[in-house]
Amino acid sequence: MQSAAFAGAGLPASYEALSVRPQELASRLDELRSGLWNGFNVTIPHKVAALELADEPDPLAVRIGAANTLWCREGRIRASNTDITAMREIIESARIAPEAPAVLIGAGGAARAALVALAEFDRLTLLNRTPANSRALADELSPGARVLPLDDPAVADVARAAKLIVNASSVGMAGGPAAGRSPLPEGCLGRHHVVFDMVYRPVETPLLADARNRGSRTIDGLTMLVLQGAASFSIWTGRDPDRAAMRRACERAL
Ligand code: NAP
Numbered sequence: 001m002q003s004a005a006f007a008g009a010g011l012p013a014s015y016e017a018l019s020v021r022p023q024e025l026a027s028r029l030d031e032l033r034s035g036l037w038n039g040f041n042v043t044i045p046h047k048v049a050a051l052e053l054a055d056e057p058d059p060l061a062v063r064i065g066a067a068n069t070l071w072c073r074e075g076r077i078r079a080s081n082t083d084i085t086a087m088r089e090i091i092e093s094a095r096i097a098p099e100a101p102a103v104l105i106g107a108g109g110a111a112r113a114a115l116v117a118l119a120e121f122d123r124l125t126l127l128n129r130t131p132a133n134s135r136a137l138a139d140e141l142s143p144g145a146r147v148l149p150l151d152d153p154a155v156a157d158v159a160r161a162a163k164l165i166v167n168a169s170s171v172g173m174a175g176g177p178a179a180g181r182s183p184l185p186e187g188c189l190g191r192h193h194v195v196f197d198m199v200y201r202p203v204e205t206p207l208l209a210d211a212r213n214r215g216s217r218t219i220d221g222l223t224m225l226v227l228q229g230a231a232s233f234s235i236w237t238g239r240d241p242d243r244a245a246m247r248r249a250c251e252r253a254l
Contacts, residue, residue, distance in 0.1 A: 001225070001226065001229045001246045001247075001249045001250050001253075002015035002229060002232075002233060002246075003015050003249070004242070004245045004246050004248070004249035005229070005230070005233045005241035005242060005245065005246050006233075007245075008241060008242035008245045009237065009239055009241060009242070011237065013038070013237075020046065022045065022046070022049065025042075025046055025049055025050065025053065026053055028040070029050070029053055029054075029070065029077055032070060032071065032072040032077055033072055033075060033077065035072075038071065038236055039069065039070060039071040039232070039235065039236035040069070040070040040071075041068055041069055041070075041229075041232055042067065042068055042069075042070060043068065044109075047066035047067060047068055047109070048065060048066050050066075050067045050068075050070060050079060051065065051066055051067040051079050051081075053077065054067060054070065054077045054078060054079030055076040055077045055078070056076050056077070056078045056079070057078070057079040057080075058078070058079065058080045058081075060080075060081060060084050060116065061079055061080050061081035061084075063116055063141075064081050064083075064084060064112055064113050064116055065112070066081060066109060066112075066113075067079035067080060067081050068080075068081055068082055068083060068228070068232070069081070069082050069231070069232040069235055069236075071235060071236055080231075080235060081113065082227075082228040082229075082231035082232045082235070083110070083113045083224075083228050084113050084116055084117055085227070085228065085231040086224045086225075086227035086228035086231060087113060087114055087117035087224065088117045089227055090196055090219055090223065090224060090227065091117055091118065091164070091196075093219075094164055094194040094196070094217070094219070096163050096164045096194060098120035098121045098122065099122070099123065100121075100123065100162075100163035100164065101123040101124075101125070101158075101161050101162045101163060102118060102121045102123065102124050102125075102162055102163065102164040102165070102166070103124075103125050103126075103127060103158060103159055103162045103164070103165045103166070104118060104124060104125070104126050104127070104166045104168060105126075105127045105128065105150070105165070105166065105167045105168060105169045105171070105183045105184075106127075106128060106167065106168035106169030106170075106171075107126065107128040107130065107133035107134040107136075107137050107169075108133075108168070108169070108170075110168040110198050111126075111128075111134075111137065111168035111169070112137060112141070113168075114166050114168045114198070115137060115138075115141045115142055115145075116141060118142070118166070119141075119142070121164070122144060124142060124144075124145040124146070125145065125146045125147070125148060125158050125162070126138055126142075126145050126146070126147045126148070127147075127148050127149070127150050127152075127155060127158075127183070128147075128149070128150060128169065129149070129150050129151075129169070130149075131147050131148065131149045134147045135147045146158075150169075150171075150183060155184065155185065155188075156184075156185045156187070156188040157188075159184050159185075159188040159189070160188045160189075160190070162193065163192060163193065163194065164193075164194050164196070165184070165189075165193055165194070165195045165196070165211075166196045166197075166198070167183055167195075167196070167197040167198060167199065167205075167207055168198050169183055170199065171183040171199075171207075172197065172199045172205035172206050172207055173199045173201060173205075174201045174202055175201070180206060181206055182205070182206040182207040182210055183207060184207060184210075186210065189210055189211050189214040189216050190214050190215065190216065191214070191215040191216065192216075193211060193214075193216035193217070194216065194217045194218075194219065195207065195208060195211035195216045195217070195218050195219070196218075196219040196224075197218075197219075197220060197221055198221045198224055199221045200220065200221030200222045200224070200225050200250075200254070201221075201254060203220050203221070203222050203251070203254065204220065205220075205221075208220060222247060222250055222251070222254075223247075225250060226243055226246045226247045226250060227243070229241075229246055230243050230246060
């Protein structure tokens with residue numbers, strides 16, 4: 001995805017995967033200071049430590065407690081979280097008034113960023129297999145949110161009444177613990193819904209297939225993957241990448 005963006009912009013850059021042990025992270029970041037690299041993405045398990053090691057983390061990354069994009073300016077390591085940039089863009093594009101009821105499924109790292117992006121939604125229900133994890137997240141970031149276990153009998157009605165449904169759990173992810181499944185019971189989606197599934201493998205998850213069949217508007221996880229990558233690219237280069245080329249590269253890789 002990033003290589004396609006660099007090629008499209010005519011920039012002689014490469015994007016490489018580095019295997020980094022936790023104890024090596026600080027010295028890798030020094031390589032940004034020395035100019036060996038122009039920027040990094042970091043992923044699990046380094047997202048929290050990268051934020052803590054940065055000299056100037058941006059406030060949203062601090063609120064989420066994790067960074068995924070690093071770069072250096074004037075000798076100081078900056079850190080940002082472009083998952084939140086992507087989620088905000090997606091939620092804005094859904095054009096749903098924040099007074100409308102919304103549902104967020106999941107309580108892991110992705111849900112945490114989604115909850116920050118959904119900050120203005122004040123009729124929010126959090127659904128999760130382990131409701132205590134959602135409660136802890138809500139207490140910190142969205143105290144007014146309602147919390148329900150994913151298998152609660154009220155879930156179908158809550159989902160039916162919502163306008164926006166965001167799946168930030170790994171239910172439906174190929175190779176994951178709940179592959180081939182939708183987190184919601186059948187028959188609760190309709191034409192009034194916007195359904196955004198962060199899972200991107202498969203691109204059309206069981207939740208999105210159900211949503212499409214019911215006439216909902218759907219947004220897939222690849223859209224978010226590309227948007228967060230595009231936001232990282234813009235940070236590093238000061239340019240807008242060719243997002244369509246990035247998406248095509250992802251589709252080829254998946
Ligand atoms: P995580 O921290 O491991 O959280 C996993 C979540 O899924 C938890 O809420 C967990 O519930 C729930 N879960 C796991 N197995 C389940 C099962 N069998 N039944 C019901 N719920 C189950 O993972 P994450 O980092 O938040 O990522 C979640 C998903 O989002 C992944 O598929 C990831 O690929 C995707 N994602 C996509 C993007 C993108 O750019 N599109 C970005 C980030 C993440 P408990 O609390 O009960 O354990």
